[in-house]
Amino acid sequence: MTAADSKRLRVQPPLVRVVLVVALAVLFPLALLIAWPSLGPPSLPLHVSPVSQFPVAEWPFHKQVLGRGPQFRPRITHVRIVDLDQDGRPDILASDAQHKRVFWYRSVGPRQWQEIPLGGELNVPAGLAVVDLDGDGDLDVVVAVLGSVLPADDRIGQVVWLENRGTEFVDHIVLDHLRRVSDVQAADFNGDGRPDLAVAVYGYHHGEVLWLENRGSGRFREHRLLATQGPSHVPVADFTGDGRPDIGVLVSQDHEEVWLFANQGNGRFTPRLIFQTCNFDLGSASLRLADLDADGRPDLLLCAGDNLEINHHYPQPWHGCIWLRNKGAGEFETIRLAAVGGVYGAAVADLTGDGLPDVVLCCMFNDWRTAAAASLVLLENQGHQQFTPRTLDTLPIHLAVIDAGDLDGDGRADIVAGGLHLDDLAPQRWGRLTLWLHTLPRP
Amino acid sequence: MDPSQRACSDCSHCSHRRVWIERLGLFVLIAELVGVGAWLVWQWSGRAPPEFDGTFVDAQTQAELRNQSASCRKAADWAQLASHFLASGYFPQAEVCFRQARQREPGQADFALWHAFALERLGEIEAALEVYGQALHWGHPRRADVHYYIGKNFLRLEQPEAARRAFVEADDLPAARYELAMLAAREGRAEEARRLAAQLAQEFPTTYPPAGLLHRLAVLQGDAVTAAYWADQFNYRPRPLPSPFDQEADWIFRLANSLGRDRLFRDAGRHYQAGEWEQAERLLRQAQQLVWTPEVADRLADVLFVQGRYAAAAELLREILERDGPSWELLWRLGQAQASLGRTAEAGQLWQRAQRWATGPLAAELYQDLSQWYQAQGQMQQAQWFRGRAHLTRGIHLLDQGQTATALSELEQAVRQVPELADAWFFLGETYRQTGRPAEAQQAYQQCLRYRPHHGRAADALKSP
Numbered sequence: 001m002t003a004a005d006s007k008r009l010r011v012q013p014p015l016v017r018v019v020l021v022v023a024l025a026v027l028f029p030l031a032l033l034i035a036w037p038s039l040g041p042p043s044l045p046l047h048v049s050p051v052s053q054f055p056v057a058e059w060p061f062h063k064q065v066l067g068r069g070p071q072f073r074p075r076i077t078h079v080r081i082v083d084l085d086q087d088g089r090p091d092i093l094a095s096d097a098q099h100k101r102v103f104w105y106r107s108v109g110p111r112q113w114q115e116i117p118l119g120g121e122l123n124v125p126a127g128l129a130v131v132d133l134d135g136d137g138d139l140d141v142v143v144a145v146l147g148s149v150l151p152a153d154d155r156i157g158q159v160v161w162l163e164n165r166g167t168e169f170v171d172h173i174v175l176d177h178l179r180r181v182s183d184v185q186a187a188d189f190n191g192d193g194r195p196d197l198a199v200a201v202y203g204y205h206h207g208e209v210l211w212l213e214n215r216g217s218g219r220f221r222e223h224r225l226l227a228t229q230g231p232s233h234v235p236v237a238d239f240t241g242d243g244r245p246d247i248g249v250l251v252s253q254d255h256e257e258v259w260l261f262a263n264q265g266n267g268r269f270t271p272r273l274i275f276q277t278c279n280f281d282l283g284s285a286s287l288r289l290a291d292l293d294a295d296g297r298p299d300l301l302l303c304a305g306d307n308l309e310i311n312h313h314y315p316q317p318w319h320g321c322i323w324l325r326n327k328g329a330g331e332f333e334t335i336r337l338a339a340v341g342g343v344y345g346a347a348v349a350d351l352t353g354d355g356l357p358d359v360v361l362c363c364m365f366n367d368w369r370t371a372a373a374a375s376l377v378l379l380e381n382q383g384h385q386q387f388t389p390r391t392l393d394t395l396p397i398h399l400a401v402i403d404a405g406d407l408d409g410d411g412r413a414d415i416v417a418g419g420l421h422l423d424d425l426a427p428q429r430w431g432r433l434t435l436w437l438h439t440l441p442r443p
Numbered sequence: 444m445d446p447s448q449r450a451c452s453d454c455s456h457c458s459h460r461r462v463w464i465e466r467l468g469l470f471v472l473i474a475e476l477v478g479v480g481a482w483l484v485w486q487w488s489g490r491a492p493p494e495f496d497g498t499f500v501d502a503q504t505q506a507e508l509r510n511q512s513a514s515c516r517k518a519a520d521w522a523q524l525a526s527h528f529l530a531s532g533y534f535p536q537a538e539v540c541f542r543q544a545r546q547r548e549p550g551q552a553d554f555a556l557w558h559a560f561a562l563e564r565l566g567e568i569e570a571a572l573e574v575y576g577q578a579l580h581w582g583h584p585r586r587a588d589v590h591y592y593i594g595k596n597f598l599r600l601e602q603p604e605a606a607r608r609a610f611v612e613a614d615d616l617p618a619a620r621y622e623l624a625m626l627a628a629r630e631g632r633a634e635e636a637r638r639l640a641a642q643l644a645q646e647f648p649t650t651y652p653p654a655g656l657l658h659r660l661a662v663l664q665g666d667a668v669t670a671a672y673w674a675d676q677f678n679y680r681p682r683p684l685p686s687p688f689d690q691e692a693d694w695i696f697r698l699a700n701s702l703g704r705d706r707l708f709r710d711a712g713r714h715y716q717a718g719e720w721e722q723a724e725r726l727l728r729q730a731q732q733l734v735w736t737p738e739v740a741d742r743l744a745d746v747l748f749v750q751g752r753y754a755a756a757a758e759l760l761r762e763i764l765e766r767d768g769p770s771w772e773l774l775w776r777l778g779q780a781q782a783s784l785g786r787t788a789e790a791g792q793l794w795q796r797a798q799r800w801a802t803g804p805l806a807a808e809l810y811q812d813l814s815q816w817y818q819a820q821g822q823m824q825q826a827q828w829f830r831g832r833a834h835l836t837r838g839i840h841l842l843d844q845g846q847t848a849t850a851l852s853e854l855e856q857a858v859r860q861v862p863e864l865a866d867a868w869f870f871l872g873e874t875y876r877q878t879g880r881p882a883e884a885q886q887a888y889q890q891c892l893r894y895r896p897h898h899g900r901a902a903d904a905l906k907s908p
Contacts, residue, residue: 013465021468028475044493047535047565072766098768121800147802156803215897222899227658227674271662278598310695312532316566369496424736425499
């Protein structure tokens with residue numbers, strides 16, 4: 001053995017060490033492969049809408065589908081609780097833009113409704129007025145025919161009277177060749193004993209507000225009150241306290257204002273602006289009649305949540321519900337109740353059973369790409385004009401219309417809402433007509 | 444040789460090999476550590492594109508967005524990904540991607556404009572204002588448009604004075620001038636509002652917004668005559684004022700149509716327009732495989748129809764009716780398919796059902812088909828009625844589009860066919876009035892009232908000067 005060999009023998013690496021190094025060189029890539037998914041850089045933080053989610057409400061309910069289930073893209077444009085056959089049991093009327101009918105859900109027993117189509121097919125029915133239009137003692141239905149739920153400026157709208165003849169409802173076209181008609185309400189404006197009609201012709205670029213003077217025998221004479229883009233709702237009530245019904249008008253489409261047409265009698269109206277904002281993007285979606293402070297003067301609830309400028313929507317921080325509180329003599333003050341994303345409709349009822357009227361909101365354009373975004377929100381009345389938002393439900397989404405009332409005779413208010421789905425994705429979250437029936441009986 | 448010595452000589456080979464194996468192993472391990480370390484540093488010096496829930500778009504669009512996400516490196520990559528997120532409705536994702544693009548190329552004024560636009564979509568108005576300011580700082584060529592957007596954002600914040608200043612900076616953009624008129628009206632400066640709106644109404648005689656503003660000012664003042672005049676102007680001016688937002692809206696729609704299923708639909712439409720039916724059909728069927736929609740099925744039925752494949756077209760139309768509910772347009776087209784198959788009775792039934800609730804300009808074609816159907820049945824009165832309805836419907840649409848000469852021809856034919864069509868007389872009167880023939884207009888309104896005495900618009904038109 002040479003000296004070099006001896007030296008080599010003295011410095012040779014132990015076998016264990018060699019095996020360890022080789023093993024590390026081989027195993028390291030394998031470990032890297034396993035750990036790969038978690039090795040990327042941190043994700044960019046995304047914007048979270050501050051008006052999409054709220055603490056959950058303590059309001060137990062039984063949820064039920066009303067009528068046929070949601071098929072492809074259900075589209076309900078109006079829903080209303082009303083006792084149409086005057087049998088003492090609340091029914092539900094719904095305008096179905098998908099099936100092109102007005103449906104009457106007639107109460108036939110506890111939590112049971114029979115679906116009855118009223119009249120014939122209509123080219124996208126929307127707002128409804130329930131009134132005895134011909135003075136024969138039964139309730140008729142007057143329909144605002146929209147023509148299309150998508151923007152269109154063509155004359156595709158109508159006002160149609162579904163005349164109640166006891167065993168059937170018969171269509172009569174009251175006014176034709178209008179642009180899209182979104183709402184119709186009834187009241188005797190000229191004091192002649194016959195109910196007249198207020199009509200919102202929403203259109204798109206062009207619209208108008210009309211009142212139709214009832215001249216009997218199904219004849220109506222139209223009078224124009226205002227030519228403007230975007231009048232969507234025309235709630236009628238005696239806002240000025242002079243005993244004559246007035247007309248409130250919500251105008252959206254960049255104007256974002258509420259007009260009051262104060263009835264002077266003999267078919268004359270004095271117009272006034274009772275709400276306006278320079279925020280052209282407010283997204284006003286509906287105007288609901290309600291006496292929120294129970295002072296005997298009709299107030300208005302303005303829902304703001306429309307946001308579909310460029311194909312897709314996102315809830316805006318100014319969305320929510322605004323209370324136009326009637327101070328008397330047609331003067332109103334503006335009180336912002338809550339910021340809630342994508343609000344399209346509101347209903348008022350004492351949902352919590354504390355004697356104070358609460359507000360329930362439905363959301364059409366909330367952040368649906370977040371699973372916890374609220375579609376039904378309770379504004380719990382705390383008194384002193386304070387309302388706290390609570391999430392009632394997150395499904396179904398795209399709720400456009402709502403009403404509240406005691407549907408099952410248990411003495412507590414329930415909720416019905418309709419879905420308006422314009423997207424064809426996320427079908428598992430579609431809803432057509434949904435009931436939220438309060439499950440606690442009144443003690 | 445001594446066995447122990449022999450073993451030593453063997454060990455020298457072993458130790459030599461062992462040393463080299465260890466050195467090789469160490470070299471590989473160090474190379475791996477250095478490589479991974481460098482990669483990690485490189486990765487963490489950038490950012491991962493944001494996650495998104497792909498269930499809100501079709502599978503094709505989802506795949507395209509993910510592919511773009513995977514190859515996002517340069518500022519232009521981030522900007523393109525951001526644009527596609529924006530067009531697909533992923534507004535939070537679009538915003539962070541535009542932010543990344545701007546961080547990589549802060550002097551790119553376009554990136555600033557688009558980032559501000561994305562911030563607006565999220566309702567982050569203060570942030571949007573700041574970024575619009577950056578776009579101006581970096582000399583964006585659309586300077587006036589950016590000032591206009593700044594003004595609109597101050598309106599969103601309900602700061603009218605700041606908005607006014609921004610609109611003044613927007614040079615003479617008609618949309619900005621209109622906003623100044625609206626601000627004046629809201630603040631009770633009616634005379635100023637009237638002056639600004641009247642100038643716009645004169646300079647842009649086919650646009651409705653300034654006419655609408657002048658009308659509402661008159662209504663609030665109780666000036667019924669002026670209100671009626673401007674209501675009429677509002678009604679018969681078909682166009683909006685040009686606005687910078689038109690450019691952004693077009694950009695978004697173009698982007699949306701460049702992705703996934705929408706691209707297939709767009710390209711199918713182009714082939715359809717060019718008469719390339721097979722290519723159109725192929726793309727439409729691909730689109731349908733991604734997700735069924737009535738719009739694509741409807742276009743596919745069209746393509747089959749023009750190729751003479753009426754039975755297949757009818758089957759598709761029936762499927763749409765079954766899955767998406769009825770529309771009078773679908774019933775009409777199903778009737779056309781049935782008629783082409785020689786099933787005239789079924790066609791007639793479908794058309795009769797459709798005409799009961801059809802509205803709008805397209806109904807003219809349905810009425811025309813019905814008129815011919817009734818004529819073939821020998822029911823001449825009905826045929827004439829629907830011919831009149833067809834002329835009326837076309838005439839109204841042409842009048843609304845400002846095409847008064849052709850509207851006149853259609854409406855005159857309508858009243859010749861069916862003299863008792865009150866609405867035809869009314870719109871004929873409107874057309875005479877629009878074309879400066881007041882005496883004939885008066886006669887037409889009177890004819891209208893003869894057939895419908897309670898026709899309010901005709902009565903009001905007779906009363907107005």
